[in-house]
Amino acid sequence: MRNSGRxxxxxxxxxxxxxxSEKDFELKLVATRTQExxxxxxxxxxxxxIINTDNDMADRCFQAGLTLAVDxxxxxxxxxxxxxxxxxxxxxxxxxxxQSMTIGYGRDSHYDTHRDPEDPKPPTIIGGPVGNPLxxxxxxxxxxxxxxxxxxxxxxxxxxxxxxxxxxxxGSPWELLSGWHEAEMSITAARRAGREGIxxxxxxxxxxxxxxxxxxxxxxxxPTDYHHIAMISELKTDYKLLNKMAHLIKTxxxxxxxxNPIYGGLAGGAEGIAVMGVAGMILLQMAYxxxxxxxxxxxxxxxxxxxxxxxxxxxxxxxxxxxxxxxxLIVVVTTPVSGPGTKSLFLETAAMALTASVSGAxxxxxxxxxxxxxxxxxxxxxxxxMGEIGHASAGxxxxxxxxxxxxxxxEYVDLLNTDIxxxxxxxxxxxxxxxxxxxxxxxxxxxxxxxTGMGLKxx
Amino acid sequence: MKEINDxxxxxxxxxxxxxxxxxxxxxxxxxxxxxxxxxxxQDKMVPTLKDIGDKFGRLEIFLPEMMLAADAAKAxxxxxxxxxxxxxxxxxxxGRVVIGTVAGDVHDIGKNMVARMLExxxxxxxxxxxxxSVADFLSTARQQSVDIIAMSSLLTTSLPYVRDVISVLRETxxxxxxxVIVGGGxxxxxxxxxxxxxxxxKNAADAVTLAHSLVD
Numbered sequence: 001m002r003n004s005g006r007x008x009x010x011x012x013x014x015x016x017x018x019x020x021s022e023k024d025f026e027l028k029l030v031a032t033r034t035q036e037x038x039x040x041x042x043x044x045x046x047x048x049x050i051i052n053t054d055n056d057m058a059d060r061c062f063q064a065g066l067t068l069a070v071d072x073x074x075x076x077x078x079x080x081x082x083x084x085x086x087x088x089x090x091x092x093x094x095x096x097x098x099q100s101m102t103i104g105y106g107r108d109s110h111y112d113t114h115r116d117p118e119d120p121k122p123p124t125i126i127g128g129p130v131g132n133p134l135x136x137x138x139x140x141x142x143x144x145x146x147x148x149x150x151x152x153x154x155x156x157x158x159x160x161x162x163x164x165x166x167x168x169x170x171g172s173p174w175e176l177l178s179g180w181h182e183a184e185m186s187i188t189a190a191r192r193a194g195r196e197g198i199x200x201x202x203x204x205x206x207x208x209x210x211x212x213x214x215x216x217x218x219x220x221x222x223p224t225d226y227h228h229i230a231m232i233s234e235l236k237t238d239y240k241l242l243n244k245m246a247h248l249i250k251t252x253x254x255x256x257x258x259x260n261p262i263y264g265g266l267a268g269g270a271e272g273i274a275v276m277g278v279a280g281m282i283l284l285q286m287a288y289x290x291x292x293x294x295x296x297x298x299x300x301x302x303x304x305x306x307x308x309x310x311x312x313x314x315x316x317x318x319x320x321x322x323x324x325x326x327x328x329l330i331v332v333v334t335t336p337v338s339g340p341g342t343k344s345l346f347l348e349t350a351a352m353a354l355t356a357s358v359s360g361a362x363x364x365x366x367x368x369x370x371x372x373x374x375x376x377x378x379x380x381x382x383x384x385x386m387g388e389i390g391h392a393s394a395g396x397x398x399x400x401x402x403x404x405x406x407x408x409x410x411e412y413v414d415l416l417n418t419d420i421x422x423x424x425x426x427x428x429x430x431x432x433x434x435x436x437x438x439x440x441x442x443x444x445x446x447x448x449x450x451x452t453g454m455g456l457k458x459x
Numbered sequence: 460m461k462e463i464n465d466x467x468x469x470x471x472x473x474x475x476x477x478x479x480x481x482x483x484x485x486x487x488x489x490x491x492x493x494x495x496x497x498x499x500x501q502d503k504m505v506p507t508l509k510d511i512g513d514k515f516g517r518l519e520i521f522l523p524e525m526m527l528a529a530d531a532a533k534a535x536x537x538x539x540x541x542x543x544x545x546x547x548x549x550x551x552x553x554g555r556v557v558i559g560t561v562a563g564d565v566h567d568i569g570k571n572m573v574a575r576m577l578e579x580x581x582x583x584x585x586x587x588x589x590x591x592s593v594a595d596f597l598s599t600a601r602q603q604s605v606d607i608i609a610m611s612s613l614l615t616t617s618l619p620y621v622r623d624v625i626s627v628l629r630e631t632x633x634x635x636x637x638x639v640i641v642g643g644g645x646x647x648x649x650x651x652x653x654x655x656x657x658x659x660x661k662n663a664a665d666a667v668t669l670a671h672s673l674v675d
Contacts, residue, residue: 170563
């Protein structure tokens with residue numbers, strides 16, 4: 001539940017919480033405590049099961065994450081204070097957290113609801129490049145290719161590489177213009193695709209607070225769109241992010257906040273990112289009064305992807321932990337290293353979409369193709385594929401999903417450290433018709449056939 | 460000699476454990492027994508830290524272990540610094556680096572990994588944190604006469620600030636004084652070249668190799 005009373009309460013905690021140095025917060029409260037909790041709750045990645053099938057371990061992971069959320073809280077880098085809550089306060093907030101919502105408007109609206117592990121309800125499919133930098137001239141056609149996919153329920157924007165051919169400098173009026181440019185172009189893309197009311201994830205080109213505050217106002221993004229607030233890894237925030245939160249609460253906007261635990265970082269390995277995932281998602285609710293809780297755990301060396309076996313397992317465990325113990329609307333982002341024009345893009349996407357769907361994610365987002373780092377390397381076709389995997393795996397047992405993913409991962413895992421960024425959008429789509437090239441479509445067909453052969457029936 | 464070797468073996472263990480107090484104590488004891496700074500640093504600490512950095516590069520250990528090892532190494536250097544200054548010896552550091560995430564960007568883990576990897580590989584690192592202004596990068600670089608300015612940017616909207624630092628160095632004729640290395644999500648090798656950086660690091664391990672090549 002969110003209200004102005006809670007907003008003031010959060011800001012009070014921001015101003016009056018205990019002071020701690022950033023390094024002590026990181027090492028003592030985050031890193032050390034996470035490892036202690038991994039041991040205490042007996043969490044262990046056995047290297048065999050890529051998708052967790054153990055409900056008891058999922059519940060233990062939830063308790064470990066909840067304890068970390070209580071013990072660490074959120075560190076505010078602007079004033080070196082911690083925002084903290086008691087276990088009881090956290091449990092009370094979790095109880096009344098949003099478990100469903102309607103996004104978009106008119107015939108393009110969509111009802112999102114909480115899902116459980118192995119839930120037969122299909123997850124919401126959010127198609128888009130999730131912040132991939134897009135050349136300005138490609139922004140509109142790229143976004144249109146996602147919006148035009150019928151399986152896509154909502155979209156998530158890329159970021160603009162330039163605004164009126166100028167650099168969109170953070171914290172300057174250029175950032176403000178970028179936010180507006182993103183709004184104008186993505187709403188135009190929705191109109192051109194004939195889905196004006198589709199909900200749009202925004203303001204991706206706003207990195208500081210001013211872009212968000214500006215473009216979330218009259219004439220810009222709409223109340224039916226949804227808005228991002230990051231949590232800095234691990235468990236940190238600052239005044240700029242809290243400015244966004246305060247503005248979005250007062251404008252009654254849908255808040256989509258995210259935390260991305262870093263594999264090998266302060267949380268440690270696969271078990272650590274699972275605990276951090278739970279703690280982070282809980283604290284998104286406590287600090288930001290978020291509507292949806294999003295995550296894309298990040299590999300430190302492989303472009304920031306989340307499709308390695310360890311990260312897939314960690315994601316499966318904390319998604320199950322949260323879906324079994326909270327009403328949260330959990331969002332899992334698919335972040336493959338591969339880009340358009342490669343078959344491995346579909347295989348990586350399949351691995352994470354399958355993991356997310358059977359683990360209880362309410363929404364699957366992406367794919368953030370080429371790990372969202374190569375300008376223009378993304379297209380709508382991979383979102384279609386992601387949606388098909390998400391839908392086909394709804395209701396599947398985790399044991400069966402495990403069998404399938406054991407066959408998918410070996411097909412791409414050795415490629416992750418190679419150059420698989422693929423091709424730019426205009427090399428895999430016809431810019432006049434906005435249809436995929438025959439070559440790109442053929443790889444899509446091959447991937448579908450391959451996944452079907454592995455045991456997941458795709459229509 | 461055997462006693463010194465025993466102390467140095469224990470020192471290695473302390474560094475690997477990230478126990479800064481024990482590392483400082485063992486360094487003192489080794490010095491009292493007659494160990495030279497070169498024996499402690501070059502023969503023991505540098506290879507140990509390199510091994511720790513390599514293990515992190517393979518993700519056999521994780522960031523907290525590397526942070527603690529870097530702290531233990533700092534404790535060793537703090538003990539040896541007065542001795543080195545007295546004897547006017549050189550070589551405690553391979554090079555000086557100022558590092559930070561540029562203005563408008565608060566991502567810090569990747570930058571922290573690079574900073575710690577540089578430290579454990581013998582560089583003296585000043586970490587300015589995140590959301591660092593162009594002026595702060597430049598003033599720190601000048602004050603500390605660093606060899607390398609290392610900038611991280613995870614956001615396209617922050618990239619202009621990376622370019623600003625390079626532009627100012629060019630316009631003030633200081634480009635020869637500092638090497639500029641860049642990294643982060645939207646940065647590519649091509650972008651780095653086009654915008655006048657001296658090098659691009661794809662990840663933390665890459666950044667160390669790059670930094671070595673620029674100061675050698």
